[in-house]
Amino acid sequence: MTKLAIDGGQPVKATMLPYARQAIDEDDRLAVEDVLRSDWLTTGPKIKEFEAAVANYTGANEAAALSTGTAALHAAIWAAGVGPGDEVIVPAISFVASANCVLYVGAKPVFADLSPDTLNIDPADVLRKITSRTKAIVVVDFAGHPCDHDVLRRIADQHGLTIIEDAAHSLGASYKGRKVGTLQDVTTLSFHPVKHVTTGEGGMVLTDDVNIAKRVRSFRHHGIDLDLHARNKTNSWEYDVVDLGYNYRLPDINCALGISQLAKSERWLLRRREIVDAYNSALQSLAMLHLPVQRDDCLSAWHLYIVRLNLETVKVSRSEIFAALRAENIGVNVHYIPIPWMTYYANLGYKRGQWPVAELEYERMISLPIYPSMSDKDIADVVTAINKVWTNYQK
Incomplete structure (x- = not known):
C-alpha cells in the first residue's frame, strides 16, 4: 500500500493543483492594452461591444454589464420590483450572494431544498414555500447544470412571480436545446476569475424585457436617467436621478478582457x-x-x-x-x-x-x-x- x-x-x-483558475493569453493582454492606449478607461465603447457579444452568444435581446456578479443579482432583484415585506425563494445551497441580494432590497430570503440528483433547487419544495408575500424566485444552475426551468416557469406563471436565473456557473449550458440566457425573465452572469469567462471581476444582466434592462442600466449608474453618451448626442448637460442607484459600472478595461475571453x-x-x-x-x-x-x-x-x-x-x-x-x-x-x-x-x-x-x-x-x-x-x-x-x- x-x-x-x-x-x-x-x-x-x-x-498544488487548484480547483479552478483563469486562463489569460497574449490576445487577452493585447485587448486590455488597446484600451489602456485609448481615450476611454471606463463607460466607453467596449461596454456596449461586450454587451452585444454576450447577447449574441446567449440569444438574449438585452444585456447590461455590471461591476460584479453580485451587483448583477442586486440589480436584477431591484429591477424586478422586489422590496421590503416581500419574500424571495432561493436554494439552500449556493454562493451566499444568491441570498444576500434579497436582503439588500429589504426582502426576506425563503430557502428551498434541492433535487437530489442535480443539487438544483427542487420545484416541489419551491411550490411548498410560496406564500402571499412571495414576489420572486432565484434559481441557481448549480455547478453549471441548468435547473428544471420549464416546471419552475409554470409555477411562477401560476403565482405571478418573477424568476431570476443565477447563471454564474452556467454560461454556455443549454436546457432542452435552449441556451442559458433565454430561459427566464432575467438571467445574471458572473465573470469572476474562476468562471468560464473572466473580466477580472464583473457581471451581467440578460433579459428580453426592455424596461428591466433600462432600469438595470440606471441602477448601475447612480439611478441617473441618461449616461454621458446619451447626453452628448443632444449636446446637453442636464440629467436627473430617478431612483436610488449605485456605482456598479464595469470599466472598458474589464470589458475588453471579456470580449477576448468570450471568443474562446x-x-x-x-x-x-x-x-x-x-x-x-x-x-x-x-x-x-x-x-x-x-x-x-x-x-x-x-x-x-x-x-x-x-x-x-x-x-x-x-x-x-x-x-x-x-x-x-x-x-x-x-x-x-x-x-x-x-x-x-x-x-x-x-x-x-x-x-x-x-x-x-x-x-x-x-x-x-x-x-x-x-x-x-x-x-x-x-x-x-x-x-x-x-x-x-x-x-
Missing part, C-alpha cells in the same frame, strides 16, 4: 467536457464516490465537478479525506456550506434541519479540480490521488 502524503509519504504532485468560450467548454468524461471513465467504479449527473435534456457547462462521498464505504470522515487529498497537492474544495447555516443568517432566525437533501448532501460533497488549462497529466494525478486515498481508507 502506498503511504499517504498526510502520513509522511510522497505527494502525487509536487505543487466554446473551445473551453469542450475541454471541460473532456475532463468530465475522463473523470467519469476513471472513477465510475470507485465505491467511495457518487459521481455528478447530467440529465438527458441538458448540456451542463461543468463549472464544478462535485463528487459525493459514500461515507459508509470508508473508515474516515469527509474532513479527513479532504485533508488527505490536499496533502497530495490536489486542491479540492467544498461548494457550498448551506446559506442558512451561516452565522449572519442564523442570527436572523434560520434554524438547521429544515432542508434534508441540502444538509445531508453538503456533508459529503467534495469538488475536484476542473478548468480548461488542466493537462491530461493533471487529470491523471487527480485520479491517482483519489485511488491512493481510497486504497488507504476503504473499510
Whole structure:
C-alpha cells in the first residue's frame, strides 16, 4: 500500500493543483492594452461591444454589464420590483450572494431544498414555500447544470412571480436545446476569475424585457436617467436621478478582457467536457464516490465537478479525506456550506434541519479540480490521488 502524503509519504504532485483558475493569453493582454492606449478607461465603447457579444452568444435581446456578479443579482432583484415585506425563494445551497441580494432590497430570503440528483433547487419544495408575500424566485444552475426551468416557469406563471436565473456557473449550458440566457425573465452572469469567462471581476444582466434592462442600466449608474453618451448626442448637460442607484459600472478595461475571453468560450467548454468524461471513465467504479449527473435534456457547462462521498464505504470522515487529498497537492474544495447555516443568517432566525437533501448532501460533497488549462497529466494525478486515498481508507 502506498503511504499517504498526510502520513509522511510522497505527494502525487509536487505543487498544488487548484480547483479552478483563469486562463489569460497574449490576445487577452493585447485587448486590455488597446484600451489602456485609448481615450476611454471606463463607460466607453467596449461596454456596449461586450454587451452585444454576450447577447449574441446567449440569444438574449438585452444585456447590461455590471461591476460584479453580485451587483448583477442586486440589480436584477431591484429591477424586478422586489422590496421590503416581500419574500424571495432561493436554494439552500449556493454562493451566499444568491441570498444576500434579497436582503439588500429589504426582502426576506425563503430557502428551498434541492433535487437530489442535480443539487438544483427542487420545484416541489419551491411550490411548498410560496406564500402571499412571495414576489420572486432565484434559481441557481448549480455547478453549471441548468435547473428544471420549464416546471419552475409554470409555477411562477401560476403565482405571478418573477424568476431570476443565477447563471454564474452556467454560461454556455443549454436546457432542452435552449441556451442559458433565454430561459427566464432575467438571467445574471458572473465573470469572476474562476468562471468560464473572466473580466477580472464583473457581471451581467440578460433579459428580453426592455424596461428591466433600462432600469438595470440606471441602477448601475447612480439611478441617473441618461449616461454621458446619451447626453452628448443632444449636446446637453442636464440629467436627473430617478431612483436610488449605485456605482456598479464595469470599466472598458474589464470589458475588453471579456470580449477576448468570450471568443474562446466554446473551445473551453469542450475541454471541460473532456475532463468530465475522463473523470467519469476513471472513477465510475470507485465505491467511495457518487459521481455528478447530467440529465438527458441538458448540456451542463461543468463549472464544478462535485463528487459525493459514500461515507459508509470508508473508515474516515469527509474532513479527513479532504485533508488527505490536499496533502497530495490536489486542491479540492467544498461548494457550498448551506446559506442558512451561516452565522449572519442564523442570527436572523434560520434554524438547521429544515432542508434534508441540502444538509445531508453538503456533508459529503467534495469538488475536484476542473478548468480548461488542466493537462491530461493533471487529470491523471487527480485520479491517482483519489485511488491512493481510497486504497488507504476503504473499510
